[in-house]
Amino acid sequence: MTSAVQLLRDQVAKELQGSVTIIVLGASGDLAKKKTYPALFGLYRNGFLPDNVRIVGYARTKMDHQDYLNRVTQYIKFGEDSDKLESFKELLDYVSGQYDDDTSYQNLDQFIYKSEVERSIDAGKRNRVFYMALPPSVFVPVAKGLKRNVYAKEGINRVVVEKPFGMDSDSSNHLGRELSALFSENEIYRIDHYLGKEMVKNIMNLRFANVLFGHAWDRKFIDNVQITFKEPFGTEGRGGYFDEFGIIRDVMQNHLLQVLTLIAMERPISTDSEAIRDEKVKVLKCIQPIAIEDTLLGQYVAADSNPGYLEDETLKNKDSLTPTFAAAVCWINNERWEGVPFILKAGKALNEAKVEVRIQFHHVAGNLFSGSARNELVIRIQPKEAVYMKFNNKQPGLSYQTIQTDLDLTYHQRYSDLHIPDAYESLILDVLRNDHSNFVRDDELERAWNIFTPLLHKIETHDSEVDIKQYAYGSRGPKELDAFVKKYGYHRDEKADYTWPLQNVNPSANKL
Ligand SMILES: NC(=O)C1=CN([C@@H]2O[C@H](COP(=O)(O)OP(=O)(O)OC[C@H]3O[C@@H](n4cnc5c(N)ncnc54)[C@H](OP(=O)(O)O)[C@@H]3O)[C@@H](O)[C@H]2O)C=CC1
Numbered sequence: 001m002t003s004a005v006q007l008l009r010d011q012v013a014k015e016l017q018g019s020v021t022i023i024v025l026g027a028s029g030d031l032a033k034k035k036t037y038p039a040l041f042g043l044y045r046n047g048f049l050p051d052n053v054r055i056v057g058y059a060r061t062k063m064d065h066q067d068y069l070n071r072v073t074q075y076i077k078f079g080e081d082s083d084k085l086e087s088f089k090e091l092l093d094y095v096s097g098q099y100d101d102d103t104s105y106q107n108l109d110q111f112i113y114k115s116e117v118e119r120s121i122d123a124g125k126r127n128r129v130f131y132m133a134l135p136p137s138v139f140v141p142v143a144k145g146l147k148r149n150v151y152a153k154e155g156i157n158r159v160v161v162e163k164p165f166g167m168d169s170d171s172s173n174h175l176g177r178e179l180s181a182l183f184s185e186n187e188i189y190r191i192d193h194y195l196g197k198e199m200v201k202n203i204m205n206l207r208f209a210n211v212l213f214g215h216a217w218d219r220k221f222i223d224n225v226q227i228t229f230k231e232p233f234g235t236e237g238r239g240g241y242f243d244e245f246g247i248i249r250d251v252m253q254n255h256l257l258q259v260l261t262l263i264a265m266e267r268p269i270s271t272d273s274e275a276i277r278d279e280k281v282k283v284l285k286c287i288q289p290i291a292i293e294d295t296l297l298g299q300y301v302a303a304d305s306n307p308g309y310l311e312d313e314t315l316k317n318k319d320s321l322t323p324t325f326a327a328a329v330c331w332i333n334n335e336r337w338e339g340v341p342f343i344l345k346a347g348k349a350l351n352e353a354k355v356e357v358r359i360q361f362h363h364v365a366g367n368l369f370s371g372s373a374r375n376e377l378v379i380r381i382q383p384k385e386a387v388y389m390k391f392n393n394k395q396p397g398l399s400y401q402t403i404q405t406d407l408d409l410t411y412h413q414r415y416s417d418l419h420i421p422d423a424y425e426s427l428i429l430d431v432l433r434n435d436h437s438n439f440v441r442d443d444e445l446e447r448a449w450n451i452f453t454p455l456l457h458k459i460e461t462h463d464s465e466v467d468i469k470q471y472a473y474g475s476r477g478p479k480e481l482d483a484f485v486k487k488y489g490y491h492r493d494e495k496a497d498y499t500w501p502l503q504n505v506n507p508s509a510n511k512l
Pocket residue numbers: 026027028029030031032034059060061099132133134135136137138162163164
């Protein structure tokens with residue numbers, strides 16, 4: 001057992017002395033079965049759940065105990081730990097009830113209170129963690145019902161709220177006011193699961209623990225930054241949800257903007273959660289609202305027997321103009337970044353699955369080796385987690401030619417027995433440890449919405465400047481994309497003929 005792991009376990013035990021009941025609201029849903037319960041199992045398997053813990057699912061669907069167990073464990077990968085899965089199941093209960101009915105919540109409260117885990121407490125506290133795996137439309141009634149009826153009077157309460165937090169500045173502020181009237185900011189954890197991803201958590205280490213990067217991290221050295229999210233599948237089955245939100249709210253306003261803040265913020269005074277979030281807010285304040293001229297929007301159409309967005313059976317509005325692809329440029333008006341475009345790109349139904357940050361440096365001034373390519377630092381968030389630096393080198397041998405190559409830290413090659421926990425596992429552990437660093441603070445959220453709200457309103461009112469380009473399912477996005485990134489300074493050196501060697505390698509095949 002490593003000391004770091006033991007430290008985390010000790011932090012949980014110290015924070016939550018007594019009993020802990022984790023209540024998963026919306027336990028019948030997609031997120032609960034795909035992410036929340038597998039993450040809870042991962043924590044249990046690794047000894048991070050406190051000894052005196054119970055997990056109670058809550059939703060309207062009526063299910064018997066076995067149906068519930070089958071549903072919430074279907075996505076759990078247990079490998080050789082089938083006995084652990086059986087003992088995990090013994091921690092699980094289910095209560096069915098409504099989301100807007102006090103009697104249902106009183107029933108839930110009584111169920112928890114009478115459970116062995118709370119009854120057995122004579123010292124310590126009866127702590128409760130509420131995880132809202134629910135659509136945003138019910139966040140407020142559920143929060144009110146919980147506060148009135150299920151709030152722990154003799155222990156710590158924590159409320160985890162899923163994204164999206166609102167639709168725009170006004171609705172988000174409204175939601176924020178409703179929640180903060182019920183729970184303190186310290187009790188609320190606004191989850192953005194990208195903040196739990198290994199390579200996103202690594203950004204601060206890369207920037208602030210390396211003298212090399214620290215000194216080259218500004219407008220004097222960096223020409224442009226791209227943060228890219230690509231998914232190879234469409235909205236199939238989620239058209240109802242997606243059409244209301246669109247790609248900008250689904251991925252860009254939250255996940256990609258969070259990555260941007262970590263790349264762009266100043267060094268926090270410490271690694272304390274408030275110090276980090278203070279710096280994130282400061283940099284968000286320097287970003288002007290995104291202008292429609294700085295965007296490229298798209299919607300996918302059918303190709304190679306894959307349906308177009310408008311053919312999605314779950315989509316009600318068959319004339320929808322909701323973008324499924326967006327590229328949008330953020331400008332940060334501060335001393336460090338003025339003039340450097342941060343190009344956010346996100347799309348569904350593209351040619352590959354990939355999330356990465358690509359930082360392109362300026363050309364070498366007065367270069368002896370004319371024509372040599374620009375340096376690029378790439379942080380590959382998923383899949384195939386890696387950090388690699390594209391740089392120029394003499395062609396080995398008799399030749400004096402300069403070629404583009406890389407310094408490559410590919411995790412699956414470098415670290416043997418690599419286990420990267422799922423983002424949700426890491427974030428739920430943070431909730432138990434009471435660490436808010438990787439959660440979104442209320443003022444941070446407000447600033448994030450300010451950057452996107454004018455653009456979103458223009459798109460929704462079908463402003464004459466809005467132009468949604470079509471792109472084929474499985475393509476690289478709208479054909480205008482290459483010219484778009486070029487316009488903002490991105491320079492791809494075709495002559496260099498470089499591709500990252502790991503591009504087409506399956507990481508599991510590389511496992512040492
Ligand atoms: N699914 C995913 O991969 C991700 C989801 N999220 C977020 O997590 C939250 C939950 O998502 P997900 O699990 O996919 O959602 P679901 O649509 O599966 O909803 C979860 C549960 O909420 C109840 N529910 C659904 N619709 C309504 C409604 N209109 N009114 C009241 N209750 C309703 C249902 O339970 P019952 O009817 O039994 O009460 C359902 O099982 C959302 O905020 C989503 O944005 C975030 C990241 C990824």
